[in-house]
Amino acid sequence: MDLRIFTEPQQGATYDTLLAVAKATEDLGFDAFFRSDHYLHMGNVDGLPGPTDAWITLAGLARETKRIRLGTLMTAATFRLPGVLAIQVAQVDQMSGGRIELGLGSGWFEEEHKAYGIPFPKEKFGRLEEQLAIVTGLWQTKIGDTFDFHGTYYDLTGSPALPKPAQAKIPVLIGGHGATRTPRLTARYADEFNMPFASVEDSERQFGRVRAAAEAVGRPADEITYSNALVVCVGSADQEVARRAAAIGRDVDDLKANGLAGSPAEVVDKIGKYAEAGSERIYLQVLDLSDLDHLELISSQVQTQLS
16 A cells, blocks of 8 residues: 655645655655645635645655655646646656656636636536546657647647656546546546545445446556545544644544544554555645654554555
8 A cells, every 4th residue: 555645735835844745755755745736725724825836846846856756636627728737747757757647637616716817617527638638648649740639628730749758658647526427537548546535435436437437448447546535644642633633623533534543553444444445545635734743653653554
């Protein structure tokens, strides 16, 4: 079971804070550092000092880390044109020496679009599908050839399809709870399917849908990595769990029911249940980015038991 650190910087984080978490992620032996792609905070926080851009952040981290994978859960398709996104991600992959992964979603948070003057189209899923076709198509086009795409939402003619990533294939992640279109898109474009903030039972059900969709298009279902994203709150004693839950404004019982919370043994047991449901990788949503001792505890007392 791979453990990856997943952050939500729109809730309030500077680049320096993210850099400290990314370096701890690397030093403590976690597999990857991922971040959300949002421009507006959510819930009862002030979001200060304000948002950071996902791909600018990852470009900086690409030069200041050496081993960990870097990526997004999920880049919003509404924020960027697909040709521009393909250039950005390929460049950051070069900057990292080939450690980038692209999670791409349709975008959903209308308020942040209004706040920053970003169009929020009614039909988002169709745009996501075309973006996946364009981004992967640009990367796959041979040097010297050109790429054309004529869709409902995007039109590319004679693109040189440059630059190319450092990796032969940047892993693409798709996620979500949709029962039909999401599994279909995953089967066609994704290297990984991520089930966000879901129960063991719902995860197993959705993994089954993705597997069936892959098999329906003649693709081995095991080619796809199956993962979960879950909030994490671990403590060596009940008081420490309660303190960490209070710091993120959450209830311990709710965290235990819907995330990974409690003692290291409790969290290892819960992760085991997700593994039995088919999950191969967990993105640990860390909400208190100032608490690096939390990461150390997870590394020394949870990750070691899983490996």
